[in-house]
Amino acid sequence: MNKFWIVLFHTYFSKLKTKSFIISTVITLALVVLVTNLGSIISMFDDGGEGDKIAVIDRSNQLYDTFAQQVKALDTDEALEVEKADKPEKELEKDVRDEKLEGILILDRDKKGVLKGTYKALEIADSTAVSTIEQALSQAKIAVGTAELNVPQEKLSELFTPVKVNSVALKEGAKTEEELQKATGLVYVVLFVIYFSVLTYASMIATEVATEKSSRVMEILISSVPPVQQMFAKLFGVALLGLTQIAALFLVGYLSLQSSQEKGGDAADMIKGFLDISGVPTATLVYAAIFLMLGYFLYATLAAFLGSVVSRIEDVQQMISPMILLVVAGFVIAMVGLSTPDSTFITVTSFIPFFAPMIMFLRVGVLDIPFWEAALGIGITALTIVILAVIGARVYKGGVLMYTSGGGLKNIKQALRLSKDR
Numbered sequence: 001m002n003k004f005w006i007v008l009f010h011t012y013f014s015k016l017k018t019k020s021f022i023i024s025t026v027i028t029l030a031l032v033v034l035v036t037n038l039g040s041i042i043s044m045f046d047d048g049g050e051g052d053k054i055a056v057i058d059r060s061n062q063l064y065d066t067f068a069q070q071v072k073a074l075d076t077d078e079a080l081e082v083e084k085a086d087k088p089e090k091e092l093e094k095d096v097r098d099e100k101l102e103g104i105l106i107l108d109r110d111k112k113g114v115l116k117g118t119y120k121a122l123e124i125a126d127s128t129a130v131s132t133i134e135q136a137l138s139q140a141k142i143a144v145g146t147a148e149l150n151v152p153q154e155k156l157s158e159l160f161t162p163v164k165v166n167s168v169a170l171k172e173g174a175k176t177e178e179e180l181q182k183a184t185g186l187v188y189v190v191l192f193v194i195y196f197s198v199l200t201y202a203s204m205i206a207t208e209v210a211t212e213k214s215s216r217v218m219e220i221l222i223s224s225v226p227p228v229q230q231m232f233a234k235l236f237g238v239a240l241l242g243l244t245q246i247a248a249l250f251l252v253g254y255l256s257l258q259s260s261q262e263k264g265g266d267a268a269d270m271i272k273g274f275l276d277i278s279g280v281p282t283a284t285l286v287y288a289a290i291f292l293m294l295g296y297f298l299y300a301t302l303a304a305f306l307g308s309v310v311s312r313i314e315d316v317q318q319m320i321s322p323m324i325l326l327v328v329a330g331f332v333i334a335m336v337g338l339s340t341p342d343s344t345f346i347t348v349t350s351f352i353p354f355f356a357p358m359i360m361f362l363r364v365g366v367l368d369i370p371f372w373e374a375a376l377g378i379g380i381t382a383l384t385i386v387i388l389a390v391i392g393a394r395v396y397k398g399g400v401l402m403y404t405s406g407g408g409l410k411n412i413k414q415a416l417r418l419s420k421d422r
Helices: 002-016 017-034 037-042 064-074 089-097 127-148 153-160 176-216 216-222 228-264 267-272 282-308 315-338 344-349 356-366 371-399 408-419
Strands: 052-058 080-084 103-110 115-121
Touching: 002 176, 002 228, 017 228, 052 064, 052 089, 052 127, 064 080, 064 127, 080 127, 089 115, 103 127, 103 371, 115 127, 153 344, 176 315, 176 356, 228 282, 228 356, 228 371, 267 315, 282 315, 282 356, 315 344, 315 371, 344 408, 356 371
Parallel strands: 052 080, 052 103
Antiparallel strands: 103 115
């Protein structure tokens, strides 16, 4: 057992010190800091807080005041600054070309009295400004129309106030609307963690085994450590590496969110609200940890013995590509299933072992399913891991001494034959 821990920590520290791991971790941490402080970073490049100036030519002499009020109500960030034109249109066009103005808006009414607008700018690629103008014009059209029909403003506000529908679940034990929103946020996070951790760390295991074989280090290792111990030591070593990286990401993300929130960042408040798990049942958090662990060991075990039957690093991606397709398929099904978690297709696929870590957790997170279904999904996945471990240990045992080119089923069969002879 002593040799097991030696290989485990050797795998952990050797991968921890690699340049690729350090660089990828630093880049990921930088992206986390960037996302959580995006609002503050954008504000650093603002030119004094002044909005884009737009001159408004009101040919009807009736629309400017109403339109300006609507822009002010809609443009809470003050990205636009509208002013009534005091120059002829040609001179204003010259100001736009000289970049003294962002654009010109011409307001008018056609023969039927319908409001229309024309926006002129150097470039019309800024869809945000055009979108704000269109919304303000739509609101102005309603305001002007109701004023002409003598409709009181209070009645108009009541008419256009969105209707709030309160959802009530009649099934005993079903999640409330607030619990469902928080659980959905947790499901999103866990699904992405499972997806990226499986792709990253399972591929790392396969590459690690193939690298050692290509350098003939494996021949030295198997003389002192049994191949089965090697395989599981590598699985746990890379798992520890993954926990280290994920812990670093969450720690930096949390500290960055706290810092951004103290500065009044709206994006930080939104992200923190999305990640709030205060109302999530403890059972859901336990299931998240269980399915994350099951997903890793399921695919890591598969990756270990797939990596053991290739002799060149160049063949690793080809060998594990079917495994990657399984991971991608499970993730896509889970993402689609978030909108219809109670569909028959989602229910059936949640019992398929290679999809269960993601899809069964989706169902556990957003639905109130019987305990036996979750337990059956866990049991099927755990049994699959045991079967893969038994077969994988035999393949690994024979595969570490194979140096044939390529990969595939033929190599797996050859590895199994070699394991019987040893």
